[in-house]
Amino acid sequence: MSRVDDIRDLMRTEGAAIAANTQGFNEGRYASVADLEDYEALKSEARAIKEDAIERLPELVDRLETSVVENGGTVYVAEDAADANEYIRSVVAERDASRVVKSKSMTSEELEVNEALEADGVDVLETDLGEWVLQLAEEAPSHIVAPAIHKSRESIADLFNELFDPEEPLETAEELTMFAREKLGERIVDSEVGITGANFLAAESGTMALVTSEGNARKTVAATDTHIAVAGVEKIVPSVADFQPFVELIGRSGTGQDITSYVSLLTPPVETPAVDFADDETPLSAFANDRDFHLVLVDNGRLAMREDDDLRETLYCIRCSACANSCANFQSVGGHAFGGETYSGGIATGWEAGIEGLDTAAEFNDLCTGCTRCVNACPVEIDIPWINTVVRDRINREGERPAEWLVDGLTPDAEADGAPLQKRFFGNFETVARLGSATAPVSNWLADTQTARWLMDRVLGVDPRRDLPQFQRETLVEWFANRASTVTDPVRRAVVYPDLYTNHVQVERGKAAVEVLEALGVDVVVPEVSSSGRAPFSQGMVATATDHAERVYEVLSPHIADGRDVVVIEPSDHAMFVSEYEKLVDESTFETLAKHSYEVMEYVYGLLESGADEGGLAAVDVEEIAYHAHCQQRTLGLEAHTVAVLERLGYDVVTSDVECCGMAGSFGYKSDYYELSMDVGDRLAAQLDAEGVSERPVVASGTSCLEQIDALLERKPRHPVELLAPKSGGATGSRPQ
Amino acid sequence: MASDTLATFESSLAEYDVPVTRVGRAAVASQVNDVVEPPAVGVALEETFADDAFSLADTDVVVDPTPVELREARTGVTGARLGVADYGTVALEQTDRGSELVSLFVDTHVVVVRETDLVTEMETAIESLGDEIDESRGSAILATGPSATADMGALVRGAHGPKDVRAIVVTEDA
Structure with missing residues (x-):
């Protein structure tokens, strides 16, 4: 059977029992650790003993x-x-x-x-x-x-x-x-x-x-x-x-x-x-x-794993199963798909790679989307997504090189030994997006033809049931360059980081972010910057991601030295800056960027807490809303800031509590995983369609989440910052003091 | 403080539906008799606690049974030298008198613990057990409530070990 048939079969035969049990364990975990006086200290103590x-x-x-x-x-x-x-x-x-x-x-x-x-x-x-x-x-x-x-x-x-x-x-x-x-x-x-x-x-x-x-x-x-x-x-x-x-x-x-x-x-x-x-x-x-x-x-x-700087952490594992239970994909398929010869769940990649070898790990490693929901759940603080990324990188390097004629041009990456074509396509999405915007709307029409979708499915494994992102002709950077800043006496100065999706696809949320910050008295610039490297990182293309990280730093560091904060709209990119880059770049580069980066609603929260006048922000339109935070944002503890800002402004917020929307970057686009992605997404849809929630407009922080929710619901979701943006022709440009 | 610890111990065990009765030292034997469902077997509690008041000689409990008596018994009575209030845990002994067998191969385990042997936190308990084990190279079972499984599709109490646990706490006064 093919991978897609395996997964479909498992979801049909075992999915219901697996979902009920793992979700029960996961909810039990949240309740039980909440009883501990100092859960975090206990985890650190356990970690230190194992180290x-x-x-x-x-x-x-x-x-x-x-x-x-x-x-x-x-x-x-x-x-x-x-x-x-x-x-x-x-x-x-x-x-x-x-x-x-x-x-x-x-x-x-x-x-x-x-x-x-x-x-x-x-x-x-x-x-x-x-x-x-x-x-x-x-x-x-x-x-x-x-x-x-x-x-x-x-x-x-x-x-x-x-x-x-x-x-x-x-x-x-x-x-x-x-x-x-x-x-x-x-x-x-x-x-x-x-x-x-x-x-x-x-x-x-x-x-x-x-x-x-x-x-x-x-x-x-x-x-x-x-x-x-x-x-x-x-x-x-x-x-x-x-x-x-x-x-x-x-x-x-x-x-x-x-x-x-x-x-x-x-x-x-x-x-x-x-x-x-x-x-x-x-x-x-x-x-x-x-x-x-x-x-x-x-x-x-x-003992060989002990000598391996990246796999060593696996040996701290106490086999508690938290990484399996907290994993949205595991909750749908269980260990018969998400597991190797013996071990299953997120950490299994480390165990199976170390004990059985890369071939065994390769059979299920792609099921880790890097959502990071297991990271806080692990009692010995293992960076399980990193182990999955490293092993994926090793698998890529062992694999066959894709045909050069297909790769050249579209995949200008640093992967000397070559990841599979599908991974290189998604890993180099920045190039696709640039071309897409430059030739929009023609690029969108062409990509959406039946022939193109058939080819994308066959050659790249992009599922034809997914709507493709619609590239905008005018990028956020171009839009910003063509307007005058409205803030003359700023309370702070910031770079709004034009992440790949905000710059090329969801440009509206980028404009909203700029306008909201300006309304709160922030002097904003939007420079042309490399994409964060999240896309190649997700595909296990570590060298390419590192190259992106270095280029991002090259552009942003002078701004930081000049006293600007870095405001990031896309949570998965913010997570790169404050977390994943630690593995990619030197310590001072990482710390500089991490210290000065803020998720956009976290930044708004800080501004409001410091006394910024909210009068320039849009008034509440529909009071009752539903909010789905991004997985990596939640791992970083940044869901609360968005909720606090919205509540402060007068919204009544219902939040989802599923671990992940199921889209997870490119994962939900892949033909092998489309159905799994939708199965995971259905759990989110059920919460957003629940009684008392189904009439509420939906806001979500992540690009992937927005795309997934768009596919799942009739309602069109927006980024929360869009709720705050001054209505055009209205309050735009007004600013405190 | 001590009574707080006991109250915490009781409420922790209530979560596992383990009834706790408080009894003075002089009334241990009669309380055991009230609590056990015959046929009952037990270990010599006076040896566990080095105190003759704990003797089960005048009860219906068969002390130091044969293996067949053990397997036919419904209730097993043992002592515990340590209890952890936060968790409702007791530290069971592994002795050459067969305490482990008596607490395990029965439907109901009646455990006797002294109020003065209760500690609040698990950390204190494991530190003290650790010291003891380092010294004696002995063993202990941290037991919390009855044996349980969810492997058959729902939580069931009484998998391989006892289905019921009852605790008798011997208080200082009364």
Whole structure:
């Protein structure tokens, strides 16, 4: 099946269950972290512990090994999956075990240890209820924490009824759970070996933390006499005290639980007597606690990731699933599309690239749109979108070079090794826009012919169902050059940054921004500046994006030195200046630009707060409005400024709370992803069409959001700054004092 | 302050529908008898707390049961040496008397904790457990409410572990 068929099929069969579950987890996360007194500090503490631990990893591995041996256990450091499996098989064979019970462990899935043991004739039983369902159904997990969220209660009931044929067919979640409890309970007490993962390992005492809710990990350890724990080397922290921020963050970040039912702090071999559950004579305390413990520490690419400046952060991941649940695309397709061999969700790109290789990461990496909604959700502050961008860049460079004749002219980029043609087309959109404006409206007519759309679909993968942007003949820069500034005694001086879309397509919002700032007493200039590099950055064309960043700085820095602020209308470009450029340019360049850049409504907010006279702004026309903030703007904490300005001016504002509109720059234009983009967009449409909202005019901050909302709704959305712009012929030019 | 901590502990556990009863030291055994649903098994609480007043000898609880008695029991009674008010968490022990088995292989877990062993914050609890574990190389389970799963399409209490948890807090006075 093609990619587009895969995605369509998954959305049809699994989409509803995935959406309901992931959105529930995501809402739970917001509610649960809000209860913490200092959530941000706790995340930073967790981050610092991981940074330090990965830095000192070789030393901690040695320390842990010493501790475990002191405690009476054994440590085996496995180079790769085959090495780990061979060791595990030898332990199981040595114990002469016929059954191995397992609690949930992603690392064991990475190893595919079940298959290895089964080949030896060992009965391997998953005891996590979700994992057991998948074992029975012979399916793969769709989520790293809740592996069977793609399955509805009805489908699980059908599975159980068919396989076990119970006297009374099972129906409710309660019945299904009790049935599984019974079935698995009987077999757990009749097993010799228990395999668990380990969420965290303390080097100083040899203690492991297991974060669970069902109690199966406790039983897996308590009911067997041989315990094998499988863990990636990155799970080690110095001591038990270091578990604290993680214990408080992991459940909240993942499924929105303040804490899971059980956090086992085990220093194996544990003291619990190893009993014979069929014995009716001997009291518990009379059984010996004769137990074996084996810790299998798995490298499997991790030590190389530690040496990789861009992938290293992946090793801080605590597998909480926040990046999956907060991801708009994941909410629609789940881990069967947005995942590799083992891991799923945003961070999976890092894991799969490091463990399996770029080919595996390439299968799903494009599903990360760089919306950044996972960034604040990650309890260890990993820049997950950056990892996705870097891996995309590497994939581009490994890939085939597109045919030169197609690329020349349209793609004057810095990609020496060549990204695929579609990526280069979108990455070089500035050139397309320039040509488009220069030859508008003819360019718009031509591009919209059936033949052109057919070619664009075939050659570039631009979906014919999308309306193309309409290039304006007069750009914002040209418009500005042809008018006189109206401010003579300015309160501040600013550059309005003519981002690609505002300059060529949504020119009206640019004019509105200029007029609003002037009405508030700001002296404005609109120079010709390079596009920010957001477009190539999104396509993983890092060198090209860097080139853009340098050119932007070249033009803007003299203005900044001259005392001007930089006001940015497009939030994704503002995010480049204040966030993404940190990865692209030197520190002082980044800091200069970041320090002086403002999102336009943030800037208006600051002006009003500093006493600027709002009298020159347009009066409220329709009071009740709906507002959709841009994903990256929200990550930067800048949604509130727009809402505050609008409310101050007398608007009644209803805001959306979906994570992303689904358009995400070029993503929604791509033929492979158009339907997914619309599925994500439907959730926004549902909020904007809800009772009490459906009559409200819609404003949105992002270019993509505006295009998406335009496609989703009858109402034509506008940028919020357009509400503020003095009506032409009216108050324009009036200014405070 | 102490009573604030206990009130917080109670309200945290209320979120998991875990009833908390307060009882004076002298009345622990009779309270346990009131709370358990037979057949019940338990560990020797007087050893957990090094205090004979906690003995279950005069109750219906079978102390130090056989494995078969354990599997047939509905209720298991153990102590906890630490409780965390903010979360409603208790720190369960792993002893050679089988405390882990008694708290886990039953439908209802009755946990006895002293008010003086309650702390407010998780940070305090893990620091103190960390010190203890570094020293003893022992283990503990931070248990919060009954076992639970949402894997079958809705939240269900009682997955592999107890379906119900009841807490008895032994207060200083009364």
